[in-house]
Amino acid sequence: xxxLFWNLLLATCWVFLTGSFEVLNYLFGFVIGYLVIALVxxxxxxxxxxxxxxxxxxxxxxxxxxxxxxxNIKVASDIVTPxxxxxxxxxxxxxxxxxxxxxxxxxxFISLTPGTLVLDVSEDKTTLFVHAMFLHDEDQVQAxxxxxxxxxxxxMR
Amino acid sequence: MFEWVITIVYLLLSISLLLxxxxxxxxxxxxxxxxxxxxxxxxxxxxxxxxAIDTGVSAYLDIxxxxxxxxFLAAIGFARFIQVRGMQDD
Amino acid sequence: MTEFFxxxxxxxxxxxxxxxxxxxxxxxxxxxxxxxTTKSGVLAVIFIMLAVALYFERMDITAxxxxxxxxxxxxxxxxxxxxxxxxxxxxxxxxxxxxxxxxKDYYHNHDKVHEDDSAST
Numbered sequence: 001x002x003x004l005f006w007n008l009l010l011a012t013c014w015v016f017l018t019g020s021f022e023v024l025n026y027l028f029g030f031v032i033g034y035l036v037i038a039l040v041x042x043x044x045x046x047x048x049x050x051x052x053x054x055x056x057x058x059x060x061x062x063x064x065x066x067x068x069x070x071x072n073i074k075v076a077s078d079i080v081t082p083x084x085x086x087x088x089x090x091x092x093x094x095x096x097x098x099x100x101x102x103x104x105x106x107x108x109f110i111s112l113t114p115g116t117l118v119l120d121v122s123e124d125k126t127t128l129f130v131h132a133m134f135l136h137d138e139d140q141v142q143a144x145x146x147x148x149x150x151x152x153x154x155x156m157r
Numbered sequence: 158m159f160e161w162v163i164t165i166v167y168l169l170l171s172i173s174l175l176l177x178x179x180x181x182x183x184x185x186x187x188x189x190x191x192x193x194x195x196x197x198x199x200x201x202x203x204x205x206x207x208x209a210i211d212t213g214v215s216a217y218l219d220i221x222x223x224x225x226x227x228x229f230l231a232a233i234g235f236a237r238f239i240q241v242r243g244m245q246d247d
Numbered sequence: 248m249t250e251f252f253x254x255x256x257x258x259x260x261x262x263x264x265x266x267x268x269x270x271x272x273x274x275x276x277x278x279x280x281x282x283x284t285t286k287s288g289v290l291a292v293i294f295i296m297l298a299v300a301l302y303f304e305r306m307d308i309t310a311x312x313x314x315x316x317x318x319x320x321x322x323x324x325x326x327x328x329x330x331x332x333x334x335x336x337x338x339x340x341x342x343x344x345x346x347x348x349x350x351k352d353y354y355h356n357h358d359k360v361h362e363d364d365s366a367s368t
Contacts, residue, residue: 089347111324173268188334236329
């Protein structure tokens with residue numbers, strides 16, 4: 001988190017110094033700031049893991065938006081064709097995430113991918129109750145959820 | 158060309174708004190109506206964005222922000238209300 | 248060229264929104280309806296806001312657009328979760344062809360959860 005903050009600060013400095021307030025210039029400043037941090041990250045303990053974390057974060061965003069669009073198409077195709085192909089049901093999903101923040105983010109992203117919706121968390125915070133729309137193959141649904149969670153946790157930890 | 162796209166987008170959003178209102182009227186239960194309201198809120202947020210493009214007035218975006226916040230608070234309030242009230246015929 | 252992308256984003260958003268509304272009307276029960284509305288609504292709003300950012304091409308507008316996108320991305324699932332849970336607890340019936348309900352078993356074994364909730368409010 002400190003890494004991202006410093007990177008944004010460096011990008012802002014770049015924008016101020018060059019004096020052109022454009023999105024492209026800001027992005028360019030961000031890239032330069034990232035390179036600078038990647039150069040010095042061994043010297044500053046707080047920035048230690050930032051250079052690996054940012055690519056992972058971007059990879060996660062790409063993966064997530066692909067998932068979002070793909071499963072939107074899946075749900076949409078079932079909505080427009082008259083007979084129902086769906087097989088809804090509530091499954092329990094054992095969490096690997098432990099802290100409240102991790103659980104919140106994991107369940108938020110699960111809710112955002114169409115076809116899955118978090119209904120509840122168990123009292124002891126170990127299980128999510130997920131309403132899945134396409135429950136033809138439960139192992140597949142569980143594996144997809146697990147993959148999403150693991151990718152998110154890799155970014156966070 | 159661009160004007161046509163804007164008109165078509167307005168038309169499609171209006172149809173969605175109409176369908177949302179149908180579900181709002183039909184119910185059958187209060188949570189269904191709240192979900193319909195949420196969809197209507199996001200449709201109107203989208204419409205405000207399209208209107209900002211149509212007129213070229215960027216100040217409309219502030220309305221979109223306020224609308225998004227209000228819709229969220231309303232949904233949370235309704236959820237609390239439904240949970241406390243329990244199941245009734247409505 | 249930019250105009251083409253803006254048109255594409257707007258049309259996509261409108262179609263997604265229309266699909267969400269149709270799904271909302273056609274789907275048989277509360278959770279499946281929320282599948283159609285929350286996510287597609289978020290996707291459509293994201294598309295429209297990206298179109299706005301492309302159209303104005305100004306730093307302050309882009310910042311506001313990003314704020315709206317992040318805000319909807321955070322709040323939509325939370326609102327869906329709140330309504331879905333409240334609806335489920337208040338006893339909205341699931342579709343007759345629902346194949347599984349793990350949550351029902353859970354509440355069957357933990358009957359006290361209901362009372363805790365109403366006591367805390």
